[in-house]
Amino acid sequence: MRSKFGRVAVMICVLVMLFALTSISHATTGDNEGLATDLKELGLFNGTDKGFELEKVPTRVQAAAMLVKLLGGESEALAKKYAHPFKDVPAWASDYVGYMYEKGLTKGISATMFGSNNNASAKDFSTFMLKALGYKDGDFTYNDVLNFAKEKGLVSTDEFNKLTTSTFTRNEMVLLAHNTLDVTFKGSEDRLIDRLVDAKVVSINVANSLKYYDYPTVPMEVTKGENSSLRFEIHHERISPEILDQLVFYSTIGSNMKLDMSTTEKLAKLIFISDFEKTYYQELAKEYGLFNPSGWYSKSNYFLNSFMGKDLEVAYYFEIPTGLSPGTYDLAMIKPNPELDKRLKELTVEYKNYYTSKMKSLVIMTPEMYNVVKKEDGNNYISFNKDKMPAELAKFTGITLGFTSGGSEIDYQLVLKSEFIVLGSPTRAGLSVYNDVDPILVRYNGNIIVGFYDDNLDLLGVGMFFVNE
Structure with missing residues (x-):
């Protein structure tokens, strides 16, 4: 069950805390130390070598980079390397700004300037957050963005008044993040914390321990x-x-x-x-x-x-x-x-159909189809006699070997359930290529289940053999 905290705040907090900023004085520097600590536990805020530095101000380019990470877009940004028209973006941040430009999250401060080294204001940061929540330029204006943020629950009236009269620092970003944890995405009941958990950016166990879930x-x-x-x-x-x-x-x-x-x-x-x-x-x-x-x-x-x-x-x-x-x-x-x-x-229904169909085509290995020998190194090896196999099974090119502590019979339901679960996977765990020449090392003693696969990773047959110590 989700608690009454929301995703947006987490995103904002992360953005806030990882920025390297210009130092200024602020009367309420330590107010949100506890919130910053929570965000650090969530993996969303690291601070600096001097601590959280809640009195400092984020730059626009630092805010942009962190926003992309929180949106789960970093991998795409670094891979796609989207172009952008801004001339003042440092090389390290170009991919992040390009991602934002491609996704319509920013237009910069002019046609050719992003304002990279400008301090991020409450309006800047609120604009980024609202766009991340699915809102567009037509939903609000930059000059009125704080009023829109208040309307959507990102800030209270008192907090709105402070944001419009005080310098915007990391301290305010942490508070803004906390306040917006319950804010939902446009046209959705989804929260930022939910999406961060779904994307494995935040651990569900940490989020639960910090009461973001219940x-x-x-x-x-x-x-x-x-x-x-x-x-x-x-x-x-x-x-x-x-x-x-x-x-x-x-x-x-x-x-x-x-x-x-x-x-x-x-x-x-x-x-x-x-x-x-x-x-x-x-x-x-x-x-x-x-x-x-x-x-x-x-x-x-x-x-x-x-x-x-x-x-x-x-x-x-x-x-x-x-x-x-x-x-x-x-x-x-x-x-x-x-x-x-x-x-x-x-x-449950799909598995029954899969099991019934697969068992009709599955070839079962018999004793004449394999040989197990112990070599001078003391290890056991298995090789296969393809000339003793039916044509369908003899075309296998890969095998899997697994130890079972069960009886001397193959549990076909268990084997096929495992196959059903990973169906469509580009690989099979533990799959070894079989080249018809070199025997395969058997790492276990006792009952060993073997699976035979073709080039398409389709299971052709199964078998069991016993290996002595």
């Missing part, structure tokens, strides 16, 4: 393991009793891969729970109740997880981010919104 939380403890490794443990017994009573089971559905949750579709596939999993989890829940998992953790690991409700649907999902150090964390438990919930139900 999600319930799941406590997690990260401790030191052996050989400088880390371990994590989810403490489900410390979840709110009201929330806990709604849940049946906890499912770890992420991995140490880099997960892409940039769209509802991608997020839905990552937290999708198929019918066969629901049955499995329900049986475990009868025996153990809520599962309290623990496992290895490293700063490069990233997990996406879900809690099942009593209706066996995803009740909440949460993420264990990268870069954690030993300590206790409260992770945001996010309830699927109507769009995501609808997509999860649709995926």
Whole structure:
């Protein structure tokens, strides 16, 4: 659930704090130190080597560069290198100003001047913010922009009076940012903080801890393991009793891969729970109740997880981010919104169709199709006899190998669910090219599942073999 804070303020705060500015005196320099600290925790404000320097004034070009970053446009700006007509823009900022010019966010102060080194005024900054919110020149005029900002809730009457009579500094930018956190985009209910979280610019867990959201939380403890490794443990017994009573089971559905949750579709596939999993989890829940998992953790690991409700649907999902150090964390438990919930139900039907269709064409590896040998280096290697394979399987060019702690039979549903989730991905995690000559190193002992892929990364077949120590 989103709290009564908004995205616009966050954007403004970030812009404010990262500027290197001309020093001036100001009577209320330290007023917004707490807000600046919050923004720093959100990753939106670094200050300078001298601290936040809230008494200083931002330049227009510095404000422009930070605005582009907050809009999520930095990658496009640096890649596209849009042209602009301004002669006073330093080389380091040209791509940012070009992006703003291309997107209609600025016209400069004249046909050929951006006013790069000019101090950014309250009017300048408010203009940038309103345009970022979808408003255009016809919606307001530069001279009346502060009145328009007050009308839209960016500033109160008292604050409006101060902005029109005092020098505009980083201190006022922080305050303006905070005040506009609840301001929505033109024609939308979307906030700036929401978009920054969606774009992974801001961590949902940090935003939640600072009350920009009001999600319930799941406590997690990260401790030191052996050989400088880390371990994590989810403490489900410390979840709110009201929330806990709604849940049946906890499912770890992420991995140490880099997960892409940039769209509802991608997020839905990552937290999708198929019918066969629901049955499995329900049986475990009868025996153990809520599962309290623990496992290895490293700063490069990233997990996406879900809690099942009593209706066996995803009740909440949460993420264990990268870069954690030993300590206790409260992770945001996010309830699927109507769009995501609808997509999860649709995926159940789509997966059934995919599974039925795929099983008809999937070739199962048999013993004569492979050889496992232990070489002098002590490692096990596998090679394949394509002349013993059906024509469809023999055209494979890549394989994946994975260890399973299960029984001696392939869990086709689990294999095909993994394929269904990453369908359309340009790569397969752990895919090795097979050249028909060199055997493949087997890094695990026990039951090994192998997947066979063609040049189009389409799964042709699967198999299982056992490797002794």
